[in-house]
Amino acid sequence: MRHTVERAMAAERSRYRRFWVAEHHAVPGIASGSPPVLLAALGARTSxxxxxxxxxxxxxHQPLVVAEQFLMLEALFPGRVDLGLGRSPAFTAPVRRAMRQEEDPPDRFADDLTELRDYLDGTGAVTAHPVSDRTVPMFVLATGQGLAVAARLGLPAVLGGPLLESPDLAAALAGYRRDFRPSPRAQRPVVTIALDITVADTDEQARALVLPEAWAMARSRVTGEFPPLEPVAAIVDRPWTDQTRRRVEATVRHAVAGTPRTVRRRVEELTERTGAGELLVTTSTYDRAALAASDTALARIIGG
Known part of the structure; x- marks a missing residue:
């Protein structure tokens, strides 16, 4: 948790525009069960x-509770708070039960987004506090279906994961841009793409740095639990099944990993293909010094 705060402080020094945190529950390898609590810690150590x-x-969550949490963050750190929203269920059945999720829940995402927006804007059925005269920006972490919701509500969309590799990507983006309804939060379609990016001195070193995350993801498919990351040397020495090897190799292959020149070329290709105006970068590896070096190098690539 302390390292996350340190990383945000370093990102600020490197002139990154945003630092976002995710929401995962009961996951040993991810310390991010409560974004608002973590964001309060980050805001207190950055400016x-x-x-x-x-x-x-x-x-x-209940939309009113989310509105109150982010209005409180906005009051504490005025003009600095973003609210990205997704619809993913919990990863395993026991966690879904602990989260009181129904087996086949009705799709309330669009309605909940609308209700949340109204609370943030002060137009809801009740008044969420603290009241703010500033708008908290909302972003939809979108699958193909989420893109349609974002277009209808006039909200920026964040795309990542399998959708970026899908043959349906172009059609999904065209639909979002065609159906977008301007709103006070966005006058025109806004697309951010989420990429796993790792920068190192050589392509081989960068791919090796992707291995801890790739291994943990592959193991989670077998055990149902995403574990803490391990050193590369320890992973290489472990026995691998053919299925695990295929999954690890696929993750490494899809990651944007390499030298600054390699990464710049891949990023330019993806941004040209998607028309994205911003990158949401997720970089994760066991070696914290290598992670910090990758963050710094990427800031130079994008900034340059």
Whole structure:
């Protein structure tokens, strides 16, 4: 948790625009069960960088509670708070039960987004406090279906994961841009793409740094639990099944990992293909010094 705060402070020094945190529950390898609590810690140790959620999983929460949390953050750190919202369920059945999720819940995402927006804007059925005269920006972490919701409500969309590799990507983006309804939060379609990006001195070193995350993801498919990251050397020495190897290799292959030149080329290709105006970068590896170096190098690539 302290390292997350340190990383946000370093991101501010490197002139990143935002630092977002995710929401995952009962996951040993991810210390991010409560974005608002973590954001309060980040805001207290930074002064200029925007802080936000990437994102709050709205099906887990009442819209009024989310509005109150982020209005409180906005009051504490005025003009610096973003609210990214997703719809993903909990990863395993026991966690879903602990979150009081129904087996086949009705799709309330669009309605909950609308209700939350109204609370933030002071137009809801009740008044969320603290009242603010500033708008808290909202972003939809979108699958294909989420893109349609974002377009209808006039909200920026954040795309990542399998959708970026899908042959349906172009059609999904075209639909979002075609159906977008201007709103006070966005006058035109706004697209951010989420990428796993790792920068190192060589392509081989960068791919090795992706291995801890790739291994943990592959193991989670077997055990149902995403574990803490391990050193590369320890992973290499472990026995691998053919299925695990295929999954690890697929994750490494899809990651944007390499030298500054390699990464710049891949980023330019993806931004040209998607028309994205902003990158949401997720970099995760066991070696914290290498992680810090990757963050610094990426800031130079994007800034340059």
């Amino acid at each position: 200029t960088i925007r802080i936000g959620s990437g994102g709050v999983m709205l099906p887990h």
